[in-house]
Amino acid sequence: MRYKGPLPSLNALRAFEAAGRRLSFRAAADELGVTQGAVAQQVRSLETRLGFPLFQRQRRGVILTERGLGYFSEVHRAFEQLTAATDVALSRKRIVTVSVTPTFASKCLIPNLPAFAIVHPDIELRVLATDAVSDFERDGVDLAVRLTKPPFPLGQAAEFLFSDMIVVASPALVSGYPLPLPLDIISNLTLLNDGQAVWRNLLGERRVKAELHINQAALAIDAAASGQGLAMANRIFVAEALRSGQLMQVVDDPVETDVGYYLVVPKIARGDAATVSVSKWLRQQAVP
Structure with a gap:
């Protein structure tokens, strides 16, 4: 059933989206340039408007309720679409940051970046070459290629690339x-x-x-x-x-190993068009 009443305020939705993405009122406040109390007040007003709790308050940060998670996914997608639409209107490139190991960067990505720029002139690809495990939110990373093995953290989707x-x-x-x-x-x-x-x-x-x-x-x-x-x-x-x-x-058969290279992406970002394009390109670079 379509909601026919006035929409919640944009400030309340922005506060909720930032808090849901960072799982912290304090981090959301720092990102938005307001006080932690202001974020909490906006979230409370949104919860009152909706008639159900969006977060469970914990000693260290917050977690989304089941209904809050469903609402967050849609609100986050809406903000992504607004950002993309604004970039198009202003003729700005969509920036996608990829965190990869230094070897993957030097052997697979760097030689092929000029070709990527030709095929995707609307995307600015930024490569962060590091062996450290990146925090998607803290480091502003959209995608990662990592040498690892299951299980993977909650909230992340991992796709096997190669291990031979x-x-x-x-x-x-x-x-x-x-x-x-x-x-x-x-x-x-x-x-x-x-x-x-x-x-x-x-x-x-x-x-x-x-x-x-x-x-x-x-x-x-x-x-x-x-x-x-x-x-x-x-x-x-x-x-x-x-x-x-x-x-x-000099040895015919591959050597067995229990780790492999995986393409890792936050589940909430999987539908973003630019991220999908870069993900497809990364898979292509993982083919000898």
Whole structure:
């Protein structure tokens, strides 16, 4: 049944949307530039108008009630649409911020950003390259690509992208060895360890002669290309080096691992058109 009365005030809806998104009256007040009491008063007036509670007040912040969550989803979507409409009217680009690991940024995103700009001239893509787990609200992140595994936090939707780890080396390093490399030979070569490589899953209890520890997968891949050792890397990250001949796969089968790269997005943002476009593009970058 369509509501025929006057709509709640815009200030009350803005206060509710900010509080529902941040789950804190204080954080909402800071965002809106008003006092915490003003936010609480606007929310109370909205609850009185609607005739049901929107939040459960807790010692640390607030949580949405079941009916409050349903109302919040629609109000949040309405504000997103208003923002998008205003951007179009003012010919402004929609900014989408993506948080990704440094290796995903350097091997998958950065080389393809010019092509993205051509296809999506209305979207300004901002890349935040970090291994730290981003807070979507605090850091202003719309999407994230993370090396992780289930379960995932409530309020987030995660889509698996890839996990296949392969062993690679420069052709010069393995010249003269039988291919694929036997495990006993692998254990006697220098192994590049970036914290993601799972050499034990491949070698079992064999003793390793030498390891070189490097704190980024991209650097380990570069070290392997220069002949400094064997690297274990996701296939997507070494695809170009394999095509160019800088690297070659020296073990036939992928190495099993219990983590993978996932595309993570807040559930409340899944319907935003710009976010959907960037999500689709990110999936395309995850294909070798």
